[in-house]
Amino acid sequence: MIRYATIGTGFITDSFINGAAKSGEMKLAAVYSRTEEKGRKLALQYGEDVLSFTDLEKLSKSSLIDAVYIASPNAMHASQAKLFLQHGKHVLVEKAAASNAMELMEVMNLAQEKGLVFMEAMKSLTMPAYLLLKENLHRIGRIRKYVGIYCQYSSRYDRHKSGEPVNTFQKKFSNGALMDIGIYCLYPLVDLFGEPEIIKAQATILEDGGVDGSGSMLLKYRDMEAALLYSKISDSHLPSEIQGEKGSILIDRIGSPRELTLMLRDGSKEVLVPETEEEDMVYEALEFVKTIRENRSFSSINHRHLAESVHKVMDEARRQVGLSFPSDEKYRK
Incomplete structure (x- = not known):
């Protein structure tokens, strides 16, 4: 069983937890929330043995988890993914996995360097x-x-x-x-x-x-x-x-x-x-686990080149409509 933690307390997190449980391959070990009350409420919803964290650094270093599912706001995805990769955890992150293509490539380079899995959670491709x-x-x-x-x-x-x-x-x-x-x-x-x-x-x-x-x-x-x-x-x-x-x-x-x-x-x-299973996030959970067990950093379905290409197109589309994010500033020449 792949022991994992979640970041985020919205409905998408509940959907993934249910899908991961359906897979029979993943076990929820911990949840993270900025507030202790929300974290404890979510943890208790899925079992008395599920731990609640309010400190991301402590969670990333925990020996109780092998992986993390990130469902925080998009702008936080890359930095949170890097934190967990640095501490030896596999990462499945909700779309969009990064604010722009350059940010995404940095995270993917780190995953490859560490020999860990990084995957953008595009469930439709696995259904x-x-x-x-x-x-x-x-x-x-x-x-x-x-x-x-x-x-x-x-x-x-x-x-x-x-x-x-x-x-x-x-x-x-x-x-x-x-x-x-x-x-x-x-x-x-x-x-x-x-x-x-x-x-x-x-x-x-x-x-x-x-x-x-x-x-x-x-x-x-x-x-x-x-x-x-x-x-x-x-x-x-x-x-x-x-x-x-x-x-x-x-x-x-x-x-x-x-x-x-x-x-x-x-x-x-x-x-x-x-x-098709009602808990349709089960398919991306299974693909994530499969990638871990095959000792590859990237899924054969949602592979590195595909993710980078999609984010490059989105970058160009945003450029054309004049929509820039604060996260883009770091990469401006």
Whole structure:
């Protein structure tokens, strides 16, 4: 069993803990929270033997854990990952794993130097429906278009509009629509087709907080185009789609796919619904453990080159829309 700790007390942490438990390969040993009360409450929720820490340094040095799952605000991911890698712990970190590509590369270099695992938690790439998508992609012939859509009205947006300083909409935390959910549209694209030749981005920048509430990208490849639409201030009920010369594949939810619809030009239609666990973060937990046991620093699914490529595209998109984070300043020439 891989003994792990968590950083963060939000709903995503609960989801991962449940997924990790479902894997049968990971055991929750400790949780971290800035406040003792929240930490103890979370720890007790998952067992009397789960410890609570309010000191990150002590947690990183603890001999009771082998790994850490980081779900703090984006701007803290890189520094926290480095701390745990320095003390010999494997790291699984929520997307976006860093504020920019340079920061990400520093962390990955450290993981490789230490012989430890560093993995960005992009669960969709590990889910059965996505793996099935890759198996069936050849059936629609030469790919000509990719449309990735993820628009979901944030449960925290109303609080932001009322004047409350919510992390999700604060530039200092390296947040916003692209970093939080646009990344879900981008990862499959780059995984399947590589880095685009041309990137054109636009965004709606929110007045308070200064981050992008919504945005879009047009990306050009040698023989295909892609369009990404993402928003935290409006909803969409449209599926994502990959179009080929022989047909199309519809993806129900690009961030957590469970159902594919294959529509061929001969008029045939096939709905593919692979068995998927309700605790769908189990698949990334299993991939994380597999990478540890194979003594590799990076997952073969969400590998180093893929993560770096995705973050480079996001950096360029932010540059085009004029969105910079405090964390970017360190790398400006």
